[in-house]
Amino acid sequence: MEMYESEKKRKWQKENTVFIGVKLQKSTDADILKFLEGKQNQTTIKLALREYMENHKEE
Numbered sequence: 203m204e205m206y207e208s209e210k211k212r213k214w215q216k217e218n219t220v221f222i223g224v225k226l227q228k229s230t231d232a233d234i235l236k237f238l239e240g241k242q243n244q245t246t247i248k249l250a251l252r253e254y255m256e257n258h259k260e261e
Contacts, residue, residue, distance in 0.1 A: 224247070
């Protein structure tokens with residue numbers, strides 16, 4: 203019996219991805235929340251982290 207597409211997707215995600223959650227406080231992180239408004243959060247956060255990593259390479 204062949205797996206359903208959703209089962210294949212869950213299996214692939216389990217083997218190939220890691221979930222990292224970020225909880226932001228409305229009062230102290232309002233600037234971040236405003237910046238992310240209307241943007242694709244995951245893409246924006248990944249780009250910001252890559253830029254940060256590039257600027258903070260260990261020597």
